[in-house]
Amino acid sequence: MKEKIISLDKITFAYPGNPPVLEDTNLEIYTGDFVVILGPNGSAKTTLLKIMLGLLKPQKGTIKIGTSSIASPLIGYLPQKTSFNQSFPATVQEILELTNKKSFFQNGDPTGQIKAVLKKVKLQEKSNSLLGTLSGGQLQRVFLARALLNNPQILFLDEPANNLDIQAQDELYELLHNFHQEGLTIITVTHDPNSILDYASRFLYVDRRKITEIPKDNWRVV
Amino acid sequence: MPEILQYTFMQKAFVVGLLVGGLCPSIGTFLVLRRLSMVGETLAHTSLAGVLLGILWGISPLPFALLVSILIVFVLEKLRKIFPNYAELSLAIIMSAGLGLAVVLMEFTNASDTSVTGLLFGSIITLSNQDILLIGLLSFLSILVIIRYYREFFYLTFDEEGARLAGIAVERFNYFLLFLTTMVIAIGLRIVGALLISSLMIVPVAASLLLSRGFKQTLLFAVLIGILSVLIGLVTSFYLGLAPGGAIVLSSVIIFLIILLFKKIHP
Numbered sequence: 311m312k313e314k315i316i317s318l319d320k321i322t323f324a325y326p327g328n329p330p331v332l333e334d335t336n337l338e339i340y341t342g343d344f345v346v347i348l349g350p351n352g353s354a355k356t357t358l359l360k361i362m363l364g365l366l367k368p369q370k371g372t373i374k375i376g377t378s379s380i381a382s383p384l385i386g387y388l389p390q391k392t393s394f395n396q397s398f399p400a401t402v403q404e405i406l407e408l409t410n411k412k413s414f415f416q417n418g419d420p421t422g423q424i425k426a427v428l429k430k431v432k433l434q435e436k437s438n439s440l441l442g443t444l445s446g447g448q449l450q451r452v453f454l455a456r457a458l459l460n461n462p463q464i465l466f467l468d469e470p471a472n473n474l475d476i477q478a479q480d481e482l483y484e485l486l487h488n489f490h491q492e493g494l495t496i497i498t499v500t501h502d503p504n505s506i507l508d509y510a511s512r513f514l515y516v517d518r519r520k521i522t523e524i525p526k527d528n529w530r531v532v
Numbered sequence: 533m534p535e536i537l538q539y540t541f542m543q544k545a546f547v548v549g550l551l552v553g554g555l556c557p558s559i560g561t562f563l564v565l566r567r568l569s570m571v572g573e574t575l576a577h578t579s580l581a582g583v584l585l586g587i588l589w590g591i592s593p594l595p596f597a598l599l600v601s602i603l604i605v606f607v608l609e610k611l612r613k614i615f616p617n618y619a620e621l622s623l624a625i626i627m628s629a630g631l632g633l634a635v636v637l638m639e640f641t642n643a644s645d646t647s648v649t650g651l652l653f654g655s656i657i658t659l660s661n662q663d664i665l666l667i668g669l670l671s672f673l674s675i676l677v678i679i680r681y682y683r684e685f686f687y688l689t690f691d692e693e694g695a696r697l698a699g700i701a702v703e704r705f706n707y708f709l710l711f712l713t714t715m716v717i718a719i720g721l722r723i724v725g726a727l728l729i730s731s732l733m734i735v736p737v738a739a740s741l742l743l744s745r746g747f748k749q750t751l752l753f754a755v756l757i758g759i760l761s762v763l764i765g766l767v768t769s770f771y772l773g774l775a776p777g778g779a780i781v782l783s784s785v786i787i788f789l790i791i792l793l794f795k796k797i798h799p
Binding site for chain 2: 387389395405438456
């Protein structure tokens with residue numbers, strides 16, 4: 311049964327010294343939703359995501375995250391741009407170990423979690439590859455694996471298909487579709503909904519300080 | 533025992549040299565990969581001013597240099613906030629100030645030419661027992677910190693935003709890295725010299741980057757190349773009467789060039 315997992319109640323948010331980008335706006339997200347957040351450039355799509363993630367605090371309104379059975383759900387987040395240097399000399403395994411490694415000598419994957427998550431994103435063969443040798447799509451899947459490492463109940467993604475070719479985009483969305491089928495709640499920001507249309511269950515349009523729900527069949531009007 | 537190891541000053545030089553050879557590139561790996569190669573140079577120049585101030589006021593120069601550099605770290609971070617888009621500008625300002633002050637202080641101190649040359653280019657005969665004790669202590673502390681906070685430094689170096697999201701106190705570890713840099717400079721100042729110590733933080737890392745297949749490997753290869761450079765440098769400096777700093781840094785550059793050539797032949 312679907313339960314409310316995120317609710318935003320009369321949220322107003324403004325960046326310092328600027329008019330609000332979201333005003334008195336509401337939103338409810340349920341377990342098992344695959345939500346796509348659309349909107350023009352600068353329409354506060356990422357801001358909305360960051361408010362839900364707790365990275366930005368709204369000036370007005372309340373945010374509730376969790377259901378009656380999951381008080382504080384685990385969250386995975388794939389940011390829009392990872393501010394890293396493409397030729398950084400690290401292997402895929404080393405990057406994923408960063409999440410739970412404690413010191414220089416400790417084995418970073420005692421429970422086989424990294425192996426399992428790499429299998430999930432279809433990169434099991436690449437664990438010892440240097441980041442610089444991976445394609446854009448593979449790199450994005452490494453960061454997706456990182457977001458999935460702690461077995462989150464909600465996965466947030468910010469423009470995950472940016473700069474990916476069509477094939478890599480399809481591969482990524484196919485993976486997200488699989489995770490969604492397994493019960494993961496997914497919330498993703500995008501400016502190009504075409505390739506994600508078949509997979510998503512809800513479309514939200516953010517513009518002029520408001521969030522509007524668009525029925526799945528009507529999205530082309532946007 | 534070979535002749536070179538029969539002298540107490542050479543024994544001391546080897547002990548300190550090996551510590552410096554290992555520690556400089558390990559800190560250097562984090563600095564280079566964060567594109568902060570110039571930080572070592574800047575802090576080395578200010579610590580030179582610190583040493584001279586120590587000599588001038590009759591205070592033990594090494595701890596005083598450390599103190600001055602730690603103070604400079606705070607100034608550096610403040611300046612970086614004033615010029616957030618010109619990271620290298622604050623480094624250039626501090627470096628000029630440090631070197632300028634050092635030059636002026638050299639006029640005031642009655643340091644002999646040889647001791648000034650030693651400070652600038654390193655010397656193997658100036659290590660006192662007190663220096664050794666302090667260097668040992670600082671090295672122990674640095675190694676402990678690097679091993680304990682390896683993950684945090686690695687995360688910060690790779691992806692600052694991600695580190696912040698993972699709950700790492702990014703600001704605190706930024707300071708931590710700079711403090712470690714000042715400690716390692718204080719450790720190496722006597723033997724490699726203020727003008728060359730930062731090269732030992734950079735050149736072995738550059739050589740290691742040509743070979744490594746991962747982050748841990750980069751760190752380990754850089755440390756090995758650093759130690760090898762120091763060993764070759766000290767031996768040649770002993771037998772040929774060269775300034776050890778120059779001999780050590782040139783050794784590291786030669787190792788870098790050999791690896792580069794090897795990579796060209798066997799890509």
